[in-house]
Amino acid sequence: MSEIKKSNFKFLKTFKGIRSDRCFLACAILLVIFPIFVRDPYILNVMIISLIFAVLAASWNLICGYTGIFTFGHQAFFGIGAYVSSLLAMKVGISPWYGLFIGGMAAALASFLIGLPSLRLRAAPYIAIMTLAFSEIVRITCMNLVDLTRGESGLWGIPNFPELHLPLFGVISFAGGVRIPYYYLILIIFIITMLTLYFIVNSHVGLAFRSLRDSQDAAESLAVNITYFKLLAFIVSAFFAGVAGSFYAHYLLILTPSSVFSLGMMIEIMAITLIGGLGSFMGPVLGAFLLTVGLEYLRFLGEYRFITYGILVVLMILYMPQGLTKRLFRDKEILE
Amino acid sequence: MITGTLVIEQLLNGLVLGCMYAAVASGLTLIWGTMKMLNFAHGEFFMIGGYFLYFAVTFFGIPPILGLLIAVILTYFLGVLVERSVIHPLLDKPGWEISPLVVTVGLSIFFQNLSLKIFGERFKSVPYFLDGIVEIFGIRMAYQRIFILFVTAVVMIGFWVFIKKAKFGLGLRATAQERDAATLIGVNVKKIYTITFGLSCAMAALAAGLLAPIFSVNPWMGHAALLKGFITVVLGGLGSFGGAILAGILLGTIESISVIVFSSEWKDVVAFVIFIIVLTIRPSGLFGTKEW
Numbered sequence: 001m002s003e004i005k006k007s008n009f010k011f012l013k014t015f016k017g018i019r020s021d022r023c024f025l026a027c028a029i030l031l032v033i034f035p036i037f038v039r040d041p042y043i044l045n046v047m048i049i050s051l052i053f054a055v056l057a058a059s060w061n062l063i064c065g066y067t068g069i070f071t072f073g074h075q076a077f078f079g080i081g082a083y084v085s086s087l088l089a090m091k092v093g094i095s096p097w098y099g100l101f102i103g104g105m106a107a108a109l110a111s112f113l114i115g116l117p118s119l120r121l122r123a124a125p126y127i128a129i130m131t132l133a134f135s136e137i138v139r140i141t142c143m144n145l146v147d148l149t150r151g152e153s154g155l156w157g158i159p160n161f162p163e164l165h166l167p168l169f170g171v172i173s174f175a176g177g178v179r180i181p182y183y184y185l186i187l188i189i190f191i192i193t194m195l196t197l198y199f200i201v202n203s204h205v206g207l208a209f210r211s212l213r214d215s216q217d218a219a220e221s222l223a224v225n226i227t228y229f230k231l232l233a234f235i236v237s238a239f240f241a242g243v244a245g246s247f248y249a250h251y252l253l254i255l256t257p258s259s260v261f262s263l264g265m266m267i268e269i270m271a272i273t274l275i276g277g278l279g280s281f282m283g284p285v286l287g288a289f290l291l292t293v294g295l296e297y298l299r300f301l302g303e304y305r306f307i308t309y310g311i312l313v314v315l316m317i318l319y320m321p322q323g324l325t326k327r328l329f330r331d332k333e334i335l336e
Numbered sequence: 337m338i339t340g341t342l343v344i345e346q347l348l349n350g351l352v353l354g355c356m357y358a359a360v361a362s363g364l365t366l367i368w369g370t371m372k373m374l375n376f377a378h379g380e381f382f383m384i385g386g387y388f389l390y391f392a393v394t395f396f397g398i399p400p401i402l403g404l405l406i407a408v409i410l411t412y413f414l415g416v417l418v419e420r421s422v423i424h425p426l427l428d429k430p431g432w433e434i435s436p437l438v439v440t441v442g443l444s445i446f447f448q449n450l451s452l453k454i455f456g457e458r459f460k461s462v463p464y465f466l467d468g469i470v471e472i473f474g475i476r477m478a479y480q481r482i483f484i485l486f487v488t489a490v491v492m493i494g495f496w497v498f499i500k501k502a503k504f505g506l507g508l509r510a511t512a513q514e515r516d517a518a519t520l521i522g523v524n525v526k527k528i529y530t531i532t533f534g535l536s537c538a539m540a541a542l543a544a545g546l547l548a549p550i551f552s553v554n555p556w557m558g559h560a561a562l563l564k565g566f567i568t569v570v571l572g573g574l575g576s577f578g579g580a581i582l583a584g585i586l587l588g589t590i591e592s593i594s595v596i597v598f599s600s601e602w603k604d605v606v607a608f609v610i611f612i613i614v615l616t617i618r619p620s621g622l623f624g625t626k627e628w
Binding site: 117129271307311312 | 429435441566567570602
């Protein structure tokens with residue numbers, strides 16, 4: 001009896017897991033060719049939402065997983081990007097293509113403002129609550145400025161992206177509820193985000209980030225400029241959240257404060273990152289697809305969906321605190 | 337029109353509100369002080385406490401004050417159950433800085449949606465414990481609010497004495513100061529953790545029960561309570577019991593006064609902005625001295 005058990009474990013030990021870099025490349029290729037095989041608008045919609053959450057969770061992972069700053073207001077940056085870009089398009093007539101960038105910059109500016117007072121705080125709860133308070137300020141302000149944002153009744157009639165003239169593909173139109181152009185746009189945003197994060201985490205900046213996470217005192221004594229790197233982490237992660245928000249606004253074409261600024265949004269980002277694996281490069285992406293697709297499958301549970309969600313998060317922390325990715329990939333997983 | 341009576345009435349209202357913030361925050365600060373964890377499900381214990389009171393009063397016809405006692409005791413045992421089943425296995429594992437945060441967020445989603453499923457979306461109202469209004473020098477005040485002030489003051493002072501004098505309080509403070517040393521001299525740290533968690537939940541239920549007649553009971557009531565509780569506890573300095581009470585009263589008063597100056601929908605923004613400014617100047621909070 002015991003021998004059988006032992007041999008079982010031996011099998012597990014010889015199984016070294018999948019090479020993460022190859023798997024990553026394979027997934028990227030699969031995502032690029034995905035719409036050739038599947039054209040169902042519902043499935044494409046789920047994929048688009050998954051990619052939005054992948055960008056959000058990956059950017060939060062940079063500040064929380066790699067730099068060790070436990071912020072709890074990432075949804076504010078997402079919402080700021082969405083509102084800035086759509087208001088500029090509606091009131092001033094600035095093209096949503098510029099809006100993508102401007103939305104990201106606006107979120108980065110906001111993160112700079114909240115990053116400054118957070119600099120002196122070290123313990124996770126203080127930073128979490130400070131950023132939570134900030135996101136609540138943004139949410140309530142957005143709800144109260146009825147003249148500008150129409151308050152809780154929400155913005156509608158947000159323009160979608162103007163059509164694009166590309167030399168090889170001809171005219172690409174985003175009008176009339178098409179999904180495939182949006183899918184490729186968010187895929188490009190996603191790939192740019194992941195590449196940027198990859199270069200950051202792999203460079204000396206990433207090294208500085210991780211040194212902050214492991215020990216601030218040690219980092220400081222080795223002449224790591226804490227102020228600079230902390231603010232950099234804030235700004236970079238908020239920028240990508242803002243871009244994702246801007247895309248979200250011009251994709252759904254309707255925006256309410258409770259849809260983008262709610263605490264539920266932050267909880268989802270956190271659950272995704274943790275289930276995938278905090279501080280692992282692929283973790284947030286894996287988590288985003290698992291949870292978004294999973295929640296769609298859980299639709300049959302009806303009202304029990306979120307109850308199940310809560311139980312899942314609890315069980316995950318209890319039995320697999322390091323996340324799924326570290327179970328799946330036994331090599332160093334691009335970078336741990 | 338800003339008149340003297342209005343200001344005094346608002347100040348008194350702020351005091352009542354502040355007492356509630358203090359009651360919610362003192363539970364949070366208690367478990368931070370001993371266990372070094374933040375409970376994101378605290379608001380849900382607040383909500384469940386409110387529902388316990390509602391069912392005790394409307395379904396079983398128990399008098400409200402007795403019902404409050406029952407709600408507090410039931411919530412205590414629920415807290416103990418949760419600590420034993422979910423928090424306990426995480427103790428002494430790596431990642432303690434974040435894992436309880438996440439696990440309690442999961443619990444919060446679970447409890448909130450469970451009560452939405454069981455109790456429905458309808459707001460439930462609870463009758464006043466005491467009817468009537470007292471009027472002194474033109475300042476009107478409901479007996480219910482005076483009752484709130486009285487009960488919170490008694491409970492807080494009682495708790496303070498309990499921590500300072502009782503044997504359990506001694507163990508609790510020893511655990512908070514130096515866990516390993518406390519274990520060495522024979523304090524059962526794990527038992528202290530469980531009881532502290534239960535007490536913290538009971539305190540939230542007390543606050544909810546007292547407030548239930550003024551606001552009403554609903555599945556989302558925990559959210560606002562949790563947020564204000566967090567702000568209060570950090571403002572007072574995490575882990576400081578006196579700080580939580582003073583900061584709670586301060587925050588309640590600021591909010592009530594800001595209603596006179598600005599309009600009521602901006603009062604939370606005022607409170608949060610002041611919170612961020614204070615934390616920027618004094619990272620340890622107003623009365624905290626420990627690490628931040």
